[in-house]
Amino acid sequence: MQRLIRSGGKKPPRRKWLFFKLILSTGLLALFAMGILLLYLYQSDLPLADSDRNSQLLDQNGKSIAVFSSGERNRVSVALDEVSPLLIQATLAVEDRQFYDHVGFDIKGMARALFVNLQKMDKVQGASTLTQQLARNLYLSHERTWSRKIKEAMYTAQLEMKYSKDEILQMYLNEIYYGGGAYGIEAASQMYFGKSAKDLNLAESSILAGVPKGPTYYSPYNHMKNAKDRQKTVLSALVTTGGITQGQADEAYSEMLNFKSQKQRITADQAPYFRDYVRNVVVHELGFDEDLLEHGGLNIYTTLDMDAEEAAEAAIASELGGSPDLEAALVSIDPRNGHIKALVGGVNYAQSQYNHVFATTRQPGSSFKPIMYLSALSSGKMTSVSKFSSQPTLFHYDDNRKTYSPKNFGDKYLGDIDMRRAIAASDNIYAVNTILTVGAEQVIELGRKMGITSAMTPVPSLALGTSPVSPFEMASAFAVISNQGKRIKPVAVLKITDDQGHTLYEAPSPHEEKVVEPAAAYVLTHLLESVFETGGTGNRVSANILRPVAGKTGTTSTDAWLVGYTPELSTAVWVGYDKGKILGTTESRKAAPIFAKFTEKALEKVPPKIFPIPDGVVSLYIDPNTGMLATADCPDKQLEVFIQGTEPTEVCTEHGKGEGESVQPLPVNDKPESHSWWSDLKRWWME
Known part of the structure; x- marks a missing residue:
């Protein structure tokens, strides 16, 4: 035992x-x-985040400026280095002080929150990290269920494994809701303060860092007292973590903040008319499914120049800001590659989403005349010194079965005038004589080649712009003149990638199509420069344009235009009322200053350039009264340019004894005796 x-x-x-x-x-x-x-x-791959499903529109520099979403979300993504460090510090101090030390879960914080909640017998303290909040906002609803919490933990772990801390923080700041439809710190900064997130100061940062805890309750628009109380909490957290001193906190709390008004916030979206146009191109021209555009996370790389876009919006606002119901449109294209640089379809997108840039119900008036004159010059039937008598005239056409009796503005008639004078003064009698000489069908054919797709009626009044066209068509057509007679189809979308960066579409290289000879385009440009010189219809804004520019005004009873170009931009500006209301004198003069302000601001970083002079151009001194070669006896000599082979050969015999010899023909690059300062620049450059 x-x-x-x-x-x-x-x-x-x-x-x-x-x-x-x-x-x-x-x-x-x-x-x-x-x-x-x-x-x-x-x-495993993380699920596609709802915010990632919103395809982005990017400008020419690759910066996101808008999203494609049918909802009311205002979201603009930015890199972490484009956010104020003060905002980042404030967010971490109040939301997750141990962010860079934990692995997605703050164990100590969870234990502390559990202890406090047990003491109070209520959930009075939480311990969600930024990563957990991001997982919840990206992939989950906010319902309080065990299944949701388990999924949140899984997604939190995945985020921590797949991304660096800086990447997680950047995603958080671009995703979190700040109230008022603003998702992400950039949208919030623009909405509340009208500035970029990188420019936020301490007072502004501490206000915004406090909003996500309760976007409605802590919104300064809804409850200013709550917002200020929350700001004090954020500033105290910054003091506790050593980010700022108590003195800096007190100063920030006392600072008077300049919030944007409700009206300003409504119009905060960038380039909304351009965004809508690109949506139409992507879906209807490139064939992408609209649901893919809405929720496929596509990146749409475009040609938009935000500096030019902002210049266009500012120019329109400065001229039409105090004109109720008056509308405007501006579109600007780089003639060298067809890139659409700016597109503003109306005065206020929040009030009207109708894009007037593509409205084909507007008569271009005299701004259509350059297309006709280009047809006359390129056909060889007329030159810059061809003369007609500007006087009341009854024209017969259609085999003399019909008549047409146009009038000049203000019933002002100039007698015998050449093409330069007719263009500068916008003489209607000369224009109708021209279209009857050239043929309306030939003008229409050229217009089609230049980019006019709207219907054009082959009648004499076509010369005066009675067939409606869109501003987009006009800018496209004038781009051909600027580009030495070569057409490049306008383009807005350069590339489309999916959410993984794979290229789904890439625009083909620009294709040039010769519409007219370069010499013909240059001769017309030389004539259109006179519109901005003394006696021209655009002369009143010439002092505001400090570079060579050519163009044409156009005015009807309901529409005001200025379509013009430099070597870098072809721009159409239209002003009018949606309901066909008659324009007053002041309103009819709005298009020209909009064009001038836009052109100078959009090109302020670009040195002035003269229009390049191609081969096949002849420069001669002529007597402006006779249109013949000038002699030393001619009291007035005007240097004019011609397409080689169409220049005058007869010598003026009306001055002196009629036996003088022609002034020696000049090379094309000699000085035109013109009233514009850029003509002097042209001479200096060529010599």
Whole structure:
């Protein structure tokens, strides 16, 4: 018996050994399962975030300026280095001080929150990290269920495994809701303060950092007292973490903040008319599914120049800001490659989303005349010195079965005039004589080649712009003249990639199509420059344009235009009323200053350039009264340019004894005796 007792005492109880093995096995199994789970989570893709599904529109520099979403979300993504460090510090101080030290879960914070909540017998303190908040906002609803919490934990772990801390913080700041439809710090900064997130100061940063906890309750628009109380909490957190001193906190709290008004916030979207145009191009021209555009996370790389776009919006606002119901449109195209640089379809997108840039119900008036004159010049039927008598005239056409009796503005008639004078003064009698000489069908054919797609009626009044066209068509057509007679189809979308960066579409290289000879385009440009010189219809804004520019005004009872160009931009400006209301004198003069202000601002960083002079252009001094080659006896000599082979050969005999020899023909690059300062620049450059 004693031996049995002794030997039994040496062996551990079987039950304890089994329990130990069970614990060990369970632990190993749990570790193995955890390892499998972590490996699975690491290799698995995160679900597509709702915010990522909103395709982005990017400008020519690759900066996101808008999203394609049918909802009311205002979202603009920015890089972390484009956010004020003060905002980042404030957000971390009040939301997640241990962000850079934990692995997605703040264990100490969770234990502390649990202890406080048990003490109070209520949920008075939470412990969600920024990563957990990001996972919840990106992939989950805010329902309080165990399944949602489990998914949140899984997505949190995946985010921490797949992204760096800076990447997670950047995603958080671009995703979090700040109230008023603003998602992300850039949209919020623009909405509340009208500035970029990188320019936020301490007072502004501490206000915004406090809003996400309760976007409605802490919104300064809804509850200023709550917002200021929350700001004090944020500033105190910054003091506690050593980010700022108490003195800096007090100063920031006392600062008077300049919030944007409700009206300003409504119009905060960037380039909304251009965005809508690109949507139409992507869906209807490029064939992308609209649902893919809405929720596919596409990146749409475009030609838009935000500096030019802002210049266009500012120019329109400065001229039409105090004119109720008066509308405007501006579109500007780079004639060298067809890139659409600016597109503003109306005065206020929030009030009207109708894009007037593509409205084909507007008569261009005299701004259509350059297309006709280009047809006359390129056909060789007329030159810049061709003369007609500007006087009341009854024209017969259609085999003399119909008549047409146009009038000049203000019933002002100039007698015998050449093409330069007719263009500068916008003489209607000369224009109708021209279209009857050239043929309306030939003018229409050229207009089609230049980009006019609207219907044009082959009648004499076509010369005066009675066939409606859109501003987009006019800018496209004038781009041909600027580009030495070559047409490049306008383009807005350069490339489309998916959410992984794979290219789904890339625009082909620009294709040039020769419409007219370069010499003909240059001769017309030389004539259109006179519109901005003394006696021209655009002369009153010439002092505001400090570079060579050519163009044409156009005015009807309901529409005002200025379509013009430099070597870099072809721009059409239209002003009028939607309901066909008659324009007053002041309103009819709005298009020209909009064009001038836009052109100078959009090109302020570009040195002035003269229009390049192609081969096949002849420059001669002529007598402006006779249109013949000038002699030394001619009291007035005007240097005019011609397409080689169409220049005058007869010598003026009306001055002196009529035996003088022609002034020696000049090379094309000699000085035109013109009233514009850029003509002097042209001479200096060529010499």
